[in-house]
Amino acid sequence: MKMQMLLFLVLFFVFTFSFQGNVAAQDAELDSLENVLKDLQDPWDKFKAITDLSWAYSRKDPYRALFFAEMAKELAILEKDDGLLVNSNYYFGAAHKNLGNYQTALDYFKPYLDYKLEIGEKKRVCFVYYQLGITKLQMGNYLGAIDDLLNNLKLSRELGLKDTEANTLSVLATVQSKLKNFEKAIAYNEEALGIFQSIDDKNGQGQCLANNANYYAILKKYDMADSLYQLGLRLFEETGDQYMLGHTYFNIGELQILKGNYTESEFNILKSIQIRQSLGHQKDLAESHIGLGNLYINQNEGQKALFQYHQARQLVDIVPSLELEKKMTIGLAKTYELLKNFEESTSLYKALNTLSDSILNQEIAQQISELNVRYETEIKENQIQILQKDQVIAKRNQSLFASAALIFLIVSLAVFILYRNRQKNIKRLEEKNGIISKMLEEKEFLIKEIHHRVKNNLQIISSLLQLQSRYIEEPMALAALNEGESRVRSMSIIHHHLYTESNLSQVNVPQYIDNLCSNLLASYNYKNKDINMIKEIDDIALDVSIMIPLGLIINELITNAFKYAFEGRESGEIRISIKEQEGKLLVSVKDNGIGLDLHSTKKGFGNRLIQTFLKKLEAKAETIVNEGTEIKIELDQYKKEVISQASA
Known part of the structure; x- marks a missing residue:
């Protein structure tokens, strides 16, 4: 045991001297920078040097960093430069973040972010987003x-x-x-x-x-x-990097506790305490004292543990932290139990439930606390007013008219203040609503523009296919081009609906089917046959992710009916049905033609395309050949929205 203690002392003093040497070297570098500062005359150069010093000290000595941030602010005020004044906020925020004053840090970072976003300085916007992220994490x-x-x-x-x-x-x-x-x-x-x-x-x-x-x-x-x-x-x-050295030594100490190496654990945690004391980061220092207290509990050193928790208590009182409060309460409860003070230990264990709830509901608790403070303040103000009125009545026997006038004045003032605050709140809400409305309008315009451009591009592709088909004489190649052009047009119709309607993500199914049938009728009714198309479509809208594959399937089925169902006939009928029933979407395409040869159609590209999209939609399909051909499709999962009659 004596040999272990001797080794510990030797290592500790070696670390102390090496640590002091590193600190001295860094201090000399910063002192040199401060000396250069004295000789600078140009305000911009001087401001840059001051903020560089503030940034350099932000981890090493946050209080020193605040001193330079204040110096930068004073220089900006002296030069009457609003830009420099806002820039100083970044360095105030960085120092307060490292001191554990997180809300104060956010209050400084926010106006800096707004200013940099306004002037479009992306690099600084990037940096302050990083600082905001770290602060909110803490x-x-x-x-x-x-x-x-x-x-x-x-x-x-x-x-x-x-x-x-x-x-x-x-x-x-x-x-x-x-x-x-x-x-x-x-x-x-x-x-x-x-x-x-x-x-x-x-x-x-x-x-x-x-x-x-x-x-x-x-x-x-x-x-x-x-x-x-x-x-x-x-x-x-x-x-x-002293800041990270402090963290790493503490974490190594915690790990050694888990491994049962208590001497090494104490050595490393003491190193972290020494570094964190030099940096002045109170929250981290409290964490180190709690860790050392936990170590002493494992060694059954109750009095030593109690001293460390009391050290942590003083720091947590300065920089409140529910997480550290909970760790400290658990440690103190175990310490008092170790010291046979069961009454105090039991009391602390009971307090843990409330403290755990506070940690889980910290934001809600903070809001409730703020409301309670406001409520109690109003009660106290009213009580003071009542006492003052009673004292005036008792001492001066003030007349009823004067009392009424005083009350009227107070009420009038209160009403005026409430009215003014209400007007301010209304104005703020109107401004925010205006900003939100403008953003929504811009978003809607951009989405419509995207759909418009997609529709135009698809139309260009369709036109190119039509032009190409004029130079194709081989029947099968010509048919393939026409079918491809039909598929492109079916998708183009969807995007046309999306940018012309108020709903930017869903397609009006009845209107879409009307347009699709009209286009197909014009394309395939080239033999002057009398083809009657009957549409039984519910007033529904489908999400574009559903409508595109479903539209291509319906396009293929109607195309097949035009091409094959009425060979040798002068007339025919195609019936398209889309219905909602018991939470399912039922789609049917039926003709009264010559009937489908099931064996010959399975090998075609169109059929493979239909099967691919059915799989994508997780849909079931059934083919019935009876006085014509009927293909039934059933979808269990689909997005829908009932269209009002007015919009239809």
């Missing part, structure tokens, strides 16, 4: 984080920002881990690691390795986790 707003990070990923790939793309993939991995999708998280990190290696970013490589080590530890693959932690640690020591 706040537990995972859906918001994913939204911002995906926006960042899209822009970083568009702009060719490899380092940003890799960092974003790494953070997306962290979000997936919060959602318990560890395999997906590991895959994201491995993709990011490949990019970091391609650009020789050692710090980024270290982050990916450390994060995947965390996930392997959760999956209880401790040896794999330990190996990745050590690889990441060497990279962070090489780059001097």
Whole structure:
């Protein structure tokens, strides 16, 4: 035991001196940059140097970063430059994020994002989306984080920002881990690691390795986790990233607890405490103290554990965190149980239920809390007014008229304030509704334009096929071209309906069938036969994903009837039926012709096309040959919307 302690002390002092050496080197570099700042005269150059310093200190010393951000803000005000003033918000946000003041960080990032979107500065928009994603991740707003990070990923790939793309993939991995999708998280990190290696970013490589080590530890693959932690640690020591060193040493300490190596665990967690104290990140420091307390519980060191949890308590009181509060409460309950203080331990265990509910419903609880604060404030204000009125009546015996006038004044003022606030809210809502309406109009216009262009392109293809057919003399080739042109036209009709109607995703089935039959009748009734087409179509609309394959099937069936059903006859009848019945869509194409030869049709391309689309629609088909041919199709899964008579 003495030998282990001696080894621990030697390693600890070696780390301390090496850590101080790295810090001293970094401090010298930053001091040099600060000295250069004093000699700069141009406001833009000076602002750039100040913000560079703020960014450099944002992880190392967030309070120092805030000092430089404030200096940048003052320079912008002095120069009366609104652009520089908004730019300073980014550095305030970065510093507050690293201090754990996440809502404050969002309040600074939001106007910066709005400004950069307005002036179209995509690179800065990309960067601030990344910061917003990380901040929301820390706040537990995972859906918001994913939204911002995906926006960042899209822009970083568009702009060719490899380092940003890799960092974003790494953070997306962290979000997936919060959602318990560890395999997906590991895959994201491995993709990011490949990019970091391609650009020789050692710090980024270290982050990916450390994060995947965390996930392997959760999956209880401790040896794999330990190996990745050590690889990441060497990279962070090489780059001097104190922020990630603090995290990695803490995670190694946690892993050693799981492996039962308590001496190594204590050594690593103490390293993380020393680094995090120097950085001033209170939330991370509280996490380290809780981890050390957990270690001492495993060693049955109750008093040592209690001291660490009290250290964490002081930090959590400054930077509240429900997650850390829960971990600390569990640790304290176990500590008091270890110290035989069962009353205190039982009380803490009971408090865990309420605390767990608070974590699960944090957003709702926050909204309820805000409403309660407003409600209690109004009650207190009313109570103060009543007490003041009673005191005035008791001391001065104020007249009834004066009291009524005072009450009337207060009520009038309250009504005026309420009215003014209501008008402001109405105006804000109108502005937002106007923006939403404009966006919807633009979206609708773009979708209609797409359908219009698709329809035009299909018509061009149809026309090209028609032109080509004029130069084809071989009957089978000519028939194939005509059939292909018919299929293209059936799809063109669908897109024509989509851009001319108000519904941009669904096709009016009766109108579509009318147009399709008219086109086919004009194309195939070339022998002057009297073909009567009867349509029995329900007033329904089908989604375009259903209508295109179904339309092509109906086109093939009607085409086959025209071509083969009435050979040797001067007249005939084709009946098309589309009905809804008991949650199913029933489609029927029937003719009173000579009847279909089932063996000869199975080999044709048209039949293979029909079978392909039936499979896509998961539909059933039946062929009945009796005084003509009838093909029945039954669809179980289809999107539908009943058309009102007015629109029909």
